[in-house]
Amino acid sequence: MHEKEILFPDTYSGDKPAETSKGKKASPAGKKPALRRRRKKAQREVEDYYAVLGVDAGAAAAVIKRGYIKKTRQYPPEIFPEQFEKIRAAYDTLKNDELRKEYDITRVYGETISDLLHEATSCTADSKRIKLLERAVAIDPQHIDARMELAYTYIRSGKELNFLAQFSELKQMVDPDQWPEIWENKVIMLMQMGRVNDAFDEVQRFKNANPKAICKCWHLYLSVYDAAGCPDLLINELEAQIQSIDTPVAADIDLYTAWIQLADATDEMKRCAKAQSAAQKLIKAHRDPEDVQIIVNVLVAGSRKSYEDENFGGASILINLALAADKKNQKLQQAASRIQLVAAIAREIDLAGADDRLFPPVMLDALRWITEEFRIMEDVEEVLCMSIPDGFIEELQEMDDTYAAGIIYLKKKYPTIYRYYQQRWQELFKEKTAGLNREARRSLRL
Numbered sequence: 001m002h003e004k005e006i007l008f009p010d011t012y013s014g015d016k017p018a019e020t021s022k023g024k025k026a027s028p029a030g031k032k033p034a035l036r037r038r039r040k041k042a043q044r045e046v047e048d049y050y051a052v053l054g055v056d057a058g059a060a061a062a063v064i065k066r067g068y069i070k071k072t073r074q075y076p077p078e079i080f081p082e083q084f085e086k087i088r089a090a091y092d093t094l095k096n097d098e099l100r101k102e103y104d105i106t107r108v109y110g111e112t113i114s115d116l117l118h119e120a121t122s123c124t125a126d127s128k129r130i131k132l133l134e135r136a137v138a139i140d141p142q143h144i145d146a147r148m149e150l151a152y153t154y155i156r157s158g159k160e161l162n163f164l165a166q167f168s169e170l171k172q173m174v175d176p177d178q179w180p181e182i183w184e185n186k187v188i189m190l191m192q193m194g195r196v197n198d199a200f201d202e203v204q205r206f207k208n209a210n211p212k213a214i215c216k217c218w219h220l221y222l223s224v225y226d227a228a229g230c231p232d233l234l235i236n237e238l239e240a241q242i243q244s245i246d247t248p249v250a251a252d253i254d255l256y257t258a259w260i261q262l263a264d265a266t267d268e269m270k271r272c273a274k275a276q277s278a279a280q281k282l283i284k285a286h287r288d289p290e291d292v293q294i295i296v297n298v299l300v301a302g303s304r305k306s307y308e309d310e311n312f313g314g315a316s317i318l319i320n321l322a323l324a325a326d327k328k329n330q331k332l333q334q335a336a337s338r339i340q341l342v343a344a345i346a347r348e349i350d351l352a353g354a355d356d357r358l359f360p361p362v363m364l365d366a367l368r369w370i371t372e373e374f375r376i377m378e379d380v381e382e383v384l385c386m387s388i389p390d391g392f393i394e395e396l397q398e399m400d401d402t403y404a405a406g407i408i409y410l411k412k413k414y415p416t417i418y419r420y421y422q423q424r425w426q427e428l429f430k431e432k433t434a435g436l437n438r439e440a441r442r443s444l445r446l
Contacts, residue, residue, distance in 0.1 A: 046107045049090035057104075064094050105139055113143050120149065126157045142173060144182070152189050163189075180213055184220050191227065200228045207237075214238060215254040218262055235262050235271060248282050250291035256282060257302040257318060264314040276317060283325045295325045296332070303339070310376055312343035341420065342374055348414040349377060355413070359406030366410070366417050369424065400432040404444045407432075411446065 050057050053067035068091040077084040093099045106112050113136050120132040133150040136143060151166035167186050171179055183206060190199040203224045206213060214221055225234040242248075242255050256279040263272035283295055303318035316339045323332045349367070352358050371378050407429050411418040418425055429446045436444070 046103070046110070047086065047090070048107070049094055049103065052086050052090040053094070061095065064091065068095075101140075109139055113140050113146055117146060117149060120153075126153055129153045130157065141169075144170065144174065147173075148182070148185055151186070155189055155193055180210070180216060184217060187220055187224065191224065196224070196227045199224050211241060212254065215258045218258045222262060222265060231266055235259070235266065235268065238262060239271075242278070248285070250282075250286045250288075250294040251298075253279065253282060253295045253298045254302075257298055260317055261302065261306065261314055264311065264317065272317070276321065279321055280324060283321065292325050296322045296329070299325070300332075300335075303335075307339065307342075310346070312339060312346050315339050316343050341416075342376065344416045345370060345374075345420065346377070348417050349380065352410075352414055352417075353380065358409060358413070359402055361403055362406035362410055365428075366421070369421055370417075401436060401440060401444065404429055404432040404436075404446075408444065408446055 050059070053064060053071055055063050055067040059067070068087065071087045072084065075083040075087060093103050102112055116132050116136040116139075120129045120136070123129045123132065130150065130153050133146060133153060136146040137150055140146065147166050147170055151163050151170075154160075154162040154166065167182070170182050174182055187199050187202055190196075190202060203221055207221070221234055222231060225231050238255070238259055242252075242259060245252060245255075256275060259275040260272060260279065263269075263275050286292065286295060299318045299322035303315045303322065306312070306314035306318060316336070319332065319336045319339050323329065323336050326332060349370070352363055352366075367377060367380060370376065407418075407425050410425070426446065429444075433441050433444055
């Protein structure tokens with residue numbers, strides 16, 4: 001079963017609460033909050049870019065640009081190269097909103113939020129981490145990573161209300177489209193703290209308020225339901241949700257896509273077939289070009305995500321449904337063929353990985369070619385390399401007759417891998433048998 005990547009092992013991400021740890025409100029942006037400076041922390045010396053351009057610290061973008069033009073005329077690069085470089089560096093920083101914000105923080109506080117986050121993650125005591133992260137949030141209340149770092153440290157320390165307060169602030173800060181991704185981190189934190197019941201309740205509340213969230217968050221939903229011991233309940237709820245739709249519209253294809261992905265991830269093959277059949281009916285019922293485009297876009301995105309997760313079976317199902325919606329689309333035809341090929345190669349690699357009769361260097365070369373071309377199975381290649389002692393693989397590579405026999409075995413047992421790289425295998429076979437005598441070559445016929 002696919003698991004969400006662990007985001008918060010020993011490092012955290014977060015911002016600040018509405019108040020500092022002493023209960024004082026954070027100062028307005030641009031003004032230093034009333035936080036005591038840490039001892040033995042040297043302030044970073046920062047060039048005054050505003051002075052370089054001859055403008056005020058609160059100058060608007062247009063004023064900064066005029067200041068830059070004026071200064072470049074005053075100090076042309078061919079006559080004042082060093083001064084011009086300073087002017088250019090100042091303008092490049094101040095014309096960019098994000099860079100200017102980071103510069104302003106460094107200029108006022110002598111350190112960046114990144115400095116504080118790095119220092120916090122190197123601490124062993126949560127109490128010190130909290131102080132550093134609270135300072136980061138006080139300096140930049142809009143810093144999402146700092147708030148999430150702080151939230152995670154709070155829940156690690158048993159500060160439940162502070163943890164919840166951070167996500168309350170984050171929900172008010174971010175756009176509605178950003179909130180589901182932020183919310184996912186909240187659930188992940190609860191799961192990592194072993195708070196499965198709390199995570200399950202959180203998912204239920206979110207699902208009730210956002211019925212279609214499962215389309216993008218089904219991996220997370222499934223991990224929570226599975227941890228709670230009721231993975232079947234999730235598919236039942238999704239099926240009930242789909243069945244409650246009187247007249248499905250094209251946009252509902254995302255629910256059908258999630259249904260297929262869930263059934264495939266839990267090896268519910270009958271349910272997966274049922275979901276495919278239902279999706280095909282929806283596709284046939286919506287032949288308007290705009291509807292077709294909506295359906296294809298959702299299915300292609302789902303197929304791409306499944307491919308990235310190396311779930312090639314699911315990727316193949318979804319791309320074939322997209323092709324059923326737009327049969328003449330050559331790009332979809334090519335994508336479907338490629339995924340079908342990769343799925344076949346992946347199946348053979350799985351079998352070959354447990355085959356003691358396949359010569360290891362042959363398997364390793366096949367994996368190298370596959371990872372280079374398709375960007376998949378890199379972990380399999382890494383595990384195989386680690387399982388072979390240093391220097392031993394070079395010794396095996398020199399066993400020409402055994403390698404040649406390995407290619408013959410690969411051709412018989414794993415034809416897809418052989419056929420796709422047939423020219424390479426033939427060249428390698430010719431190379432490995434070149435030094436053998438006639439009788440040996442006769443016994444090894446590719």
